[in-house]
Amino acid sequence: MNSVVPGSSAGATDADRWVLGVDVGGTGSRAALEPLEPLAPPPGGDPGPGGGDHDAATAGRRVLEGGRAVVAPCGSTPEVAAELIEAAHAEWPDATIVAIGIGATGLASLVTSPGTALGRLGRAAGGGTPLALTIDAVAAHLGALGGRAGAVVSVDTAAIAIGTDLRSHWRRVGGWGHLWDDRGSAAWIGIEALKAAIQTHDRVTDDAQALLSAAVDRFGPAHEWPAHLLTREDRAGLLAGFATDVAQLAASGDHLATDIMGRAGSAVAATLAAALDPDLPQLASGVGGVFAADGAFTASFEQEFARLAPSAELIAPAGTPLDGAVRLARLVAAGDVPAGHPPFLWISRG
């Protein structure tokens, strides 16, 4: 199969039938084209819906980069995904795409008309191509557990966990926004760090000098933060960006930064543990940019998860959300998905 390069053949033989996975996030988006080929069972595991551990072997994968989604009442998620699908058709005109899987941010909370989104995506797909649209947390789940049932927490700007078998059980925890939820997310870390910083700025405390300096470096003097941050629609992303500084300070030994990263890890563990469904395998994983911080975050996450869910197995993610989107496309191609399960999964049979 590796010899079949997109664009090098014509006619929908097995050799040029492809699946397309699309991952749309707040900081960027990607599409991956992969050959449709038989799925081998995963090593020693339940193959789960859609079968085996394909993610590790992305033979013949082609990737396109796209724009970022704007999370807002009239969010741009479907448009970004549609443009990527159109770009894939233009880039690989001779590849016959037999199914599309799309994982996208912003759907769960803010996009109120997935039907309209499916219509736009169907037109982008050229009509007649079956496709599945799912929230980013489910794409992360499909990637991390390789299609097996269990719970996965995604921790980037937001923090959301999904416990599912992709069929009858769907348990969502978190992902409700930076203001009263998304505990342990990058935005949450940024907010907690600003809370500590402003108190030292105001002389209520004196232990957040390093966090205050970092915040001033990033956002300007404290009296300018409200005008810079409170009124912007992308404030969650801006606050999340500050989490990078907090993680660096924690890594360098700053006490308060370490405390914040540790509390974030514990909060994420609680979110993940609550997503474990007693009727499903007690299998769990964590994905997302915040896990790259490692250190106090990961230590607290693992310790607290073991405390809250001592019988669960916590595994390293088998693949990325983009892998999960490709897997979703394979499930659609195999006819191996339910009719859809709003607000988690929507199917268009093409």
Added chain:
Amino acid sequence: MNSVVPGSSAGATDADRWVLGVDVGGTGSRAALEPLEPLAPPPGGDPGPGGGDHDAATAGRRVLEGGRAVVAPCGSTPEVAAELIEAAHAEWPDATIVAIGIGATGLASLVTSPGTALGRLGRAAGGGTPLALTIDAVAAHLGALGGRAGAVVSVDTAAIAIGTDLRSHWRRVGGWGHLWDDRGSAAWIGIEALKAAIQTHDRVTDDAQALLSAAVDRFGPAHEWPAHLLTREDRAGLLAGFATDVAQLAASGDHLATDIMGRAGSAVAATLAAALDPDLPQLASGVGGVFAADGAFTASFEQEFARLAPSAELIAPAGTPLDGAVRLARLVAAGDVPAGHPPFLWISRG
């Protein structure tokens, strides 16, 4: 003096010289017209700048209600105040207003051009009338301490403390917005309550059923909160409204609501204690709508303030922010204010 009704005489004799105080808040605004009369010293106290305890005796006061200010980058505060001043002139055409004091929300953080505001206010005053514009927290201070030096915390939608003698010492704590500050404010209480509620909604916890029910009654199902609250510019006010429900639940014995109100009181105490200036009298007071909740809030506030500032005297407020605005007008009339102290106080000599 009580016999001199505005509009009943002509000519600027002592009998028809008046001062106007204007209080502009996020939920409404008021103007108070009072006769200019000699100020008696307060009973047994330091008369402070501007002299005595006039607030308790508002003989001949006339009040007008106005609109509410929109707190935003291009906030409407000056316009609301200007319209109230014009309305006062129209309502009492024969009253000679010799000075105007204005306390207004939103100036400290978000209005970036007080000079433009002063110009607009000066035109509304008819030109030639000296006026002073101050942030709501300073108006609250002037009202609560009756012009004496010390620290006052204002707790409504926001929470901000000012420690000042209205001359050379100005110490601000808090008031930086609902997202990382305003600890203990009504918005903060609302956010903390939603944090507890969403965790019970998501089955991370099970102890916030009452808060969750109250939140659903107010904001609809939890999955609708992001669309209703995250994208609205007035979200701080909406969240603050929920504090009323939290206070009621606390009063009825709900454990989590009581905990939130208690933590709010402690946070407000820390804000107030940090505003005490070692070079000023250790006199303090708390004002604002959240104090009406009493109960756990007030108990924690008083206990924590006594712990943090054992040598300070905590007094009940002598008057309201509107009283403070009138006092500011009297200070201006007496020539007893400094040249202004941005970003707390701006003076126009008319």
